[in-house]
Amino acid sequence: MTTKTVSALIQSITARLNAVDIEDAGIDARLLLRSAFGWSAAEQLGFLLDPAPVDKLDQLEEMVARRESREPLQYITGRTEFFRRQFSVNKNVLIPRPETEQLVVQAMAFIRERKIENPRMADICTGSGAIGITLALEMPAAEVHATDISSGALTVAQQNADDLGAELDMYEGDLLEPLSGEFDVIVSNPPYILANAMPSLQAEVAREPSLALDGGNDGLDVIRPLFEGISARLKPTNSAAYIEIDPPIEDAVMALALETFPHAGISLLTDLAGLTRCVSIEHA
Numbered sequence: 273m274t275t276k277t278v279s280a281l282i283q284s285i286t287a288r289l290n291a292v293d294i295e296d297a298g299i300d301a302r303l304l305l306r307s308a309f310g311w312s313a314a315e316q317l318g319f320l321l322d323p324a325p326v327d328k329l330d331q332l333e334e335m336v337a338r339r340e341s342r343e344p345l346q347y348i349t350g351r352t353e354f355f356r357r358q359f360s361v362n363k364n365v366l367i368p369r370p371e372t373e374q375l376v377v378q379a380m381a382f383i384r385e386r387k388i389e390n391p392r393m394a395d396i397c398t399g400s401g402a403i404g405i406t407l408a409l410e411m412p413a414a415e416v417h418a419t420d421i422s423s424g425a426l427t428v429a430q431q432n433a434d435d436l437g438a439e440l441d442m443y444e445g446d447l448l449e450p451l452s453g454e455f456d457v458i459v460s461n462p463p464y465i466l467a468n469a470m471p472s473l474q475a476e477v478a479r480e481p482s483l484a485l486d487g488g489n490d491g492l493d494v495i496r497p498l499f500e501g502i503s504a505r506l507k508p509t510n511s512a513a514y515i516e517i518d519p520p521i522e523d524a525v526m527a528l529a530l531e532t533f534p535h536a537g538i539s540l541l542t543d544l545a546g547l548t549r550c551v552s553i554e555h556a
């Protein structure tokens with residue numbers, strides 16, 4: 273890179289990212305530059321007309337090349353935001369999505385409405401820990417447990433818990449198997465993408481772990497045993513489970529939920545875009 277000013281550098285990176293069809297190329301260019309130079313948004317603005325710091329250009333070039341190869345921006349900067357907090361992410365974890373914040377909102381609303389004072393809660397398939405850590409931080413009176421089958425994911429989740437000062441117990445293992453006792457609320461964002469949709473995922477999504485995405489031929493490979501585990505470990509009264517799903521599997525999930533939880537109220541909840549995003553299982 274031979275540009276002179278920060279502003280010209282941003283323009284040249286934007287052009288390179290546009291050339292490989294990256295949406296929001298200008299935003300990504302600014303975020304990559306800020307991350308490489310260690311600047312805040314305000315600092316970047318203040319330095320726009322100044323010469324770019326030469327000692328950081330190699331690092332910036334490496335980051336831009338990774339983004340040109342369609343690696344997700346968040347893996348390159350190592351950061352993403354969830355529920356107003358910064359979480360570390362790497363290739364071992366799914367990048368937490370804003371839609372998933374709804375699971376946290378649902379769980380908190382249920383605890384508040386039912387006036388459960390010291391709720392026992394579980395986040396199954398915790399990945400980066402985004403859901404479980406947020407629950408622990410938003411509800412300090414809650415006892416939160418989180419599981420994931422991937423040791424690489426749990427390393428990231430534990431680091432996030434330490435960085436954010438969250439107290440929760442994390443376990444490596446299959447779904448609810450590492451857990452004991454019953455829970456007031458169970459939340460999970462399991463892998464649920466249909467196997468036949470995996471080859472046509474957006475380039476960036478395809479770089480996320482298939483263990484976090486692939487739900488098998490009918491999208492229910494993980495959801496089926498997850499429902500079994502939840503039915504064994506959810507308190508029989510005054511309890512709830514919220515599981516993230518998406519529209520292609522909503523009918524199958526509804527049928528499975530009705531069969532697995534015959535005494536619960538089952539409903540499908542939509543996200544802010546109006547798409548089915550969650551199955552809610554609530555016991556009176």
Ligand SMILES: C[S@@+](CC[C@H](N)C(=O)[O-])C[C@H]1O[C@@H](n2cnc3c(N)ncnc32)[C@H](O)[C@@H]1O
Nearest residue numbers: 366368397398399420421422446447461462484
């Ligand atoms: C869709 S990601 C969700 C990550 C995080 N909860 C979030 O919302 O960003 C699914 C996670 O489930 C984990 N996983 C897949 N199969 C599992 C299983 N049988 N038991 C526990 N975790 C599993 C993956 O390792 C991955 O971290």
